[in-house]
Amino acid sequence: MALILVPATVTRLEVLDPGEFRVVELTLPPAAEVDGTMYPVVDDLRAGTAFLAEPMGARTRKPQKRLYTRSNVGLLSPRVLQTVINRSHEDRADTSIWWQTEEVRLGTEVPVRVELDDAGEALRPYEHRIGDDEKNLKLEPDAWWRERRFLGLAFGTGLTPLIAHLRYMAAMRFGRSARHRGAHYSLVLSVRNPRQLMFHEELLGIRRAFPEHFDYHPILTREWPADWAHGTGRIVRTERRSDGALVGDVSALLERVPDLETRHVRMCGGKACERQLREGFERLVRPASFKAEVW
Numbered sequence: 001m002a003l004i005l006v007p008a009t010v011t012r013l014e015v016l017d018p019g020e021f022r023v024v025e026l027t028l029p030p031a032a033e034v035d036g037t038m039y040p041v042v043d044d045l046r047a048g049t050a051f052l053a054e055p056m057g058a059r060t061r062k063p064q065k066r067l068y069t070r071s072n073v074g075l076l077s078p079r080v081l082q083t084v085i086n087r088s089h090e091d092r093a094d095t096s097i098w099w100q101t102e103e104v105r106l107g108t109e110v111p112v113r114v115e116l117d118d119a120g121e122a123l124r125p126y127e128h129r130i131g132d133d134e135k136n137l138k139l140e141p142d143a144w145w146r147e148r149r150f151l152g153l154a155f156g157t158g159l160t161p162l163i164a165h166l167r168y169m170a171a172m173r174f175g176r177s178a179r180h181r182g183a184h185y186s187l188v189l190s191v192r193n194p195r196q197l198m199f200h201e202e203l204l205g206i207r208r209a210f211p212e213h214f215d216y217h218p219i220l221t222r223e224w225p226a227d228w229a230h231g232t233g234r235i236v237r238t239e240r241r242s243d244g245a246l247v248g249d250v251s252a253l254l255e256r257v258p259d260l261e262t263r264h265v266r267m268c269g270g271k272a273c274e275r276q277l278r279e280g281f282e283r284l285v286r287p288a289s290f291k292a293e294v295w
């Protein structure tokens with residue numbers, strides 16, 4: 001069947017860092033028509049996955065298909081696809097420029113891809129499928145994660161899949177029950193300046209509500225207020241070896257999260273940082289597992 005796009009409406013637009021970061025919510029209609037038949041739109045995207053939208057290209061002036069990781073969860077906000085979009089600053093940047101412009105307003109329509117389910121009864125948002133399990137941040141089944149310790153490492157808008165994990169886990173009280181101790185999630189969020197701290201108050205609130213299950217380490221790398229009580233500087237660094245080669249150094253991370261070897265690391269950010277992390281883990285400490293999604 002041909003690719004199905006339905007018009008979603010921009011229902012929330014929040015500028016975090018002007019011209020750089022925007023929180024966008026696209027709301028899907030409750031039902032949509034395909035080939036003359038109306039189908040309900042059912043939202044069961046798993047936390048940590050991406051949907052596909054068709055924003056406008058600012059450079060090409062054509063609609064372009066792009067993937068965005070969903071930062072909220074359907075359990076709490078059905079059919080509302082939230083993401084954080086950043087300006088990529090690449091030479092070829094196209095849609096990432098458009099999202100930061102005044103052309104994007106409340107009420108703007110942006111097509112979103114949906115699929116007819118196997119039973120042919122409902123439309124569901126298309127869930128981007130990543131074949132390589134090590135690059136896939138789709139949250140594992142509930143029976144698996146509720147017994148595990150995690151370290152989420154978010155660089156910039158790489159927070160999106162990890163905050164979806166956390167919102168889902170918090171809604172499930174981190175899987176704690178009479179029979180299960182529940183999960184523990186440490187989150188390290190590295191951004192350049194205080195304006196880029198996405199969902200900061202909410203994350204502090206989750207920590208207050210679930211101190212036994214969640215720990216939050218916000219880190220500012222370029223600009224911070226004088227009274228900033230959290231981390232500063234680069235959490236993953238490079239070190240020059242005796243042969244002159246630069247290699248990844250995770251010692252600053254290990255200082256913050258000393259039980260790293262017990263943790264399932266879930267990282268989202270840039271390619272160079274992923275490589276440095278892999279090198280650093282190889283040299284210093286092996287986490288329980290490592291999955292990374294890089295854009």
Ligand SMILES: Cc1cc2nc3c(=O)[nH]c(=O)nc-3n(C[C@H](O)[C@H](O)[C@H](O)COP(=O)(O)OP(=O)(O)OC[C@H]3O[C@@H](n4cnc5c(N)ncnc54)[C@H](O)[C@@H]3O)c2cc1C
Nearest residue numbers: 050066067068069084085086088092093094095096160295
């Ligand atoms: C799984 C996944 C999740 C993502 N989640 C988010 C998110 O939550 N937030 C977010 O801001 N971004 C996210 N992205 C990135 C997003 O999809 C866009 O790629 C990004 O916003 C940049 O879009 P752009 O149109 O400006 O530039 P690009 O996507 O880089 O493309 C610009 C133009 O250049 C062309 N182009 C690019 N590279 C080449 C090349 N080498 N040769 C020829 N042509 C080229 C493209 O076809 C396009 O026409 C995600 C990407 C993936 C894969």
